[in-house]
Amino acid sequence: MSIEIDHVNKHFRDFIAVDNVSLTFREGELTALLGPSGSGKTTLLRIIAGLEQPDTGRIRFHGEDTTELHVSQRGVGFVFQHYALFKHMTVFQNVAYGLTVRPRRTRPGKAEIRDKVMRLLELVQLDWTAHRYPHQLSGGQRQRIALARALAVEPKVLLLDEPFGALDAKVRAELRRWLRRLHDEIHVTSVFVTHDQEEALEVSDRVVVMNKGKVEQDGSPEEVYDNPANPFVYQFLGNVNRFRAGIHAGEARIGDIRLPAPEFHDRRNESGLAYVRPHEIEVYAEAVASDTLPARIELISVVGPTVRLELRTDAADDLVHAELPKHRFHALGLTQGNDAWIRPVQSRVFLPDSQVSNG
Amino acid sequence: MAGVAASRGRVIPGFGLTMGFTLLYLGLVFLVPVGAFLLYTTTLSWETFWNAVTHRQVIASYKLSFGSSLIAATINLVFGALVAWVLVRYRFPGKKLVDALVDLPFALPTAVAGIALVTLYASTGWVGQYLDVFGIRVAYTQLGVIVALTYIGLPFVVRTVQPVLEDLDAEWEEASASLGAGRLTTLRRVILPALLPALLTGYALAFARALGEYGSVVFISGNLPFRTEITPLLIVARAEQYDYQGAAAIGTVMLVAAFLMLLVINGLQWWTSRRYG
Numbered sequence: 016m017s018i019e020i021d022h023v024n025k026h027f028r029d030f031i032a033v034d035n036v037s038l039t040f041r042e043g044e045l046t047a048l049l050g051p052s053g054s055g056k057t058t059l060l061r062i063i064a065g066l067e068q069p070d071t072g073r074i075r076f077h078g079e080d081t082t083e084l085h086v087s088q089r090g091v092g093f094v095f096q097h098y099a100l101f102k103h104m105t106v107f108q109n110v111a112y113g114l115t116v117r118p119r120r121t122r123p124g125k126a127e128i129r130d131k132v133m134r135l136l137e138l139v140q141l142d143w144t145a146h147r148y149p150h151q152l153s154g155g156q157r158q159r160i161a162l163a164r165a166l167a168v169e170p171k172v173l174l175l176d177e178p179f180g181a182l183d184a185k186v187r188a189e190l191r192r193w194l195r196r197l198h199d200e201i202h203v204t205s206v207f208v209t210h211d212q213e214e215a216l217e218v219s220d221r222v223v224v225m226n227k228g229k230v231e232q233d234g235s236p237e238e239v240y241d242n243p244a245n246p247f248v249y250q251f252l253g254n255v256n257r258f259r260a261g262i263h264a265g266e267a268r269i270g271d272i273r274l275p276a277p278e279f280h281d282r283r284n285e286s287g288l289a290y291v292r293p294h295e296i297e298v299y300a301e302a303v304a305s306d307t308l309p310a311r312i313e314l315i316s317v318v319g320p321t322v323r324l325e326l327r328t329d330a331a332d333d334l335v336h337a338e339l340p341k342h343r344f345h346a347l348g349l350t351q352g353n354d355a356w357i358r359p360v361q362s363r364v365f366l367p368d369s370q371v372s373n374g
Numbered sequence: 375m376a377g378v379a380a381s382r383g384r385v386i387p388g389f390g391l392t393m394g395f396t397l398l399y400l401g402l403v404f405l406v407p408v409g410a411f412l413l414y415t416t417t418l419s420w421e422t423f424w425n426a427v428t429h430r431q432v433i434a435s436y437k438l439s440f441g442s443s444l445i446a447a448t449i450n451l452v453f454g455a456l457v458a459w460v461l462v463r464y465r466f467p468g469k470k471l472v473d474a475l476v477d478l479p480f481a482l483p484t485a486v487a488g489i490a491l492v493t494l495y496a497s498t499g500w501v502g503q504y505l506d507v508f509g510i511r512v513a514y515t516q517l518g519v520i521v522a523l524t525y526i527g528l529p530f531v532v533r534t535v536q537p538v539l540e541d542l543d544a545e546w547e548e549a550s551a552s553l554g555a556g557r558l559t560t561l562r563r564v565i566l567p568a569l570l571p572a573l574l575t576g577y578a579l580a581f582a583r584a585l586g587e588y589g590s591v592v593f594i595s596g597n598l599p600f601r602t603e604i605t606p607l608l609i610v611a612r613a614e615q616y617d618y619q620g621a622a623a624i625g626t627v628m629l630v631a632a633f634l635m636l637l638v639i640n641g642l643q644w645w646t647s648r649r650y651g
Contacts, residue, residue, distance in 0.1 A: 064552060066548050066551075066552070085551070086548070086551045086552050087551045087552070087553075087554050087555060087556060088554075089552075091552055092552065093548070093549065093552040095545045095548075095549060097543070097545065099543060099545035099546055099548070099549040100549075101546065101549075101550075101564055101567075102568075103567040103568060112550070112553055112555070112563075113553035113554055113555075116550075116553065116554055116555040116556075116559045116563065117554060161549075164549075164553065165552070165553075167553075168553055168554055
């Protein structure tokens, strides 16, 4: 079941939550709505579910207009950040809820409900918890039960609102891989909201980056990461360094370093900003080539297998962050407070006005 | 002993002091009067006691008191929950005022309430004259007793349900709706079970309060023997006739009955809260 969002607007008092958004979610795809808090991603998800009404615009499921349809009639499965399990019901009763509240003529028989619930509990690998109450389960288990409950009604689309937001880092990582595998099994059109770029990139088929109620970029995880449409997307998808750069005939120049910028082949002598990821910066203990940039190491922090450096250089206004493997760091023999030389090996250039023109 | 051990190393010490004060306070204010009262009852011969508590007039008052209190508490259960719902869920002009008004039965001297109710509901009163047209008489009937008891019991249900309702996650309702449940089903299967412990507590408190109420009832009930005499009134009447034994005997029945009721409802509450964790 595809979902079509057609020029949807929503505001709360004078706050514009969703600003003229049009999107199509294709059948069977798992899409991440990614953005900072206040970017409108949750509001958009709730509008798709029917938990909020848009001010203007339409929502269509598989071409059929559902904008006016009550949430209970839309056939959506909704998973909440804080699970929203009914705490006075057992796990079994929770999962069975959607089936038992059906009108009598469409309600399956008791045995059929039991079979279905147990099948779903097996699917989420929690069949042994059927007779427990939610408060007896861990956060990760509760969220899997919430997912089983949403799937019990055989929803046409599955909507997840920051489903792993309340869990600790390790459980989160496990659960999102599990969700990916589950989606590959059941293939229901799914949209999940997250502010965690790593989660979005790892789990989804497609990423929609939102900011201030608008869609900034829409594409595959690789596309969005490798070719960010604008500085906002670039910054939101990871740490970033900004170097002052001259742009001339398809080249970006940071100091004496020349990096390709083919999209600007027709520009002459302009200035812009070159965006460089921390792992795209090479660090040397000496000036190995004439074009390396001199810098001073202000801070060294060792994070597991990688070492992060904060460097001060004339080519950038802010501190430059660089990352290198621990063995390489030891081979270089760098120390805090001493000089080093750096060279960006790859960059993405944006002209000063691109934030506006691409927004 | 576990409590004493656990208190060591606390940020705020003083278990001994506070516990000692608590026991002293409970002893002086509660246990000593009740104990003395029960002790006094044991000095009665069984026959005196039995005759005092099974007098026909007293039996009639039990029926009125317990029956009216139950009805009043039930009315408060429904409408108190409704008032709490409106106060928690909606914004409207004058909400703060309505919220404050709920406490009025706590604050207003019960005699004042009683006189006000008579003025309103007597067959010549503001409200009573219109009810009289339909043949409904409130003052000096059991209906009047129920009205008075409902009035004084309202805050108990509202104030116990209100905080629970405030904590009730709106996500529950949304989850229920997204699973295909209609509004009534959500109310019946999700909201009411969550409110049940608070509703039971409010009900028990309203009932207990109604059972012991005196001031607001005696004016509107008219105190007609066998018809509108509540049990507390008989206790006062006995005491005024220097029949302290009779007063103590009836009082003991009330005490035991109230204690049993609260025990049952507390048991129910413990059972529900244990289930819902």
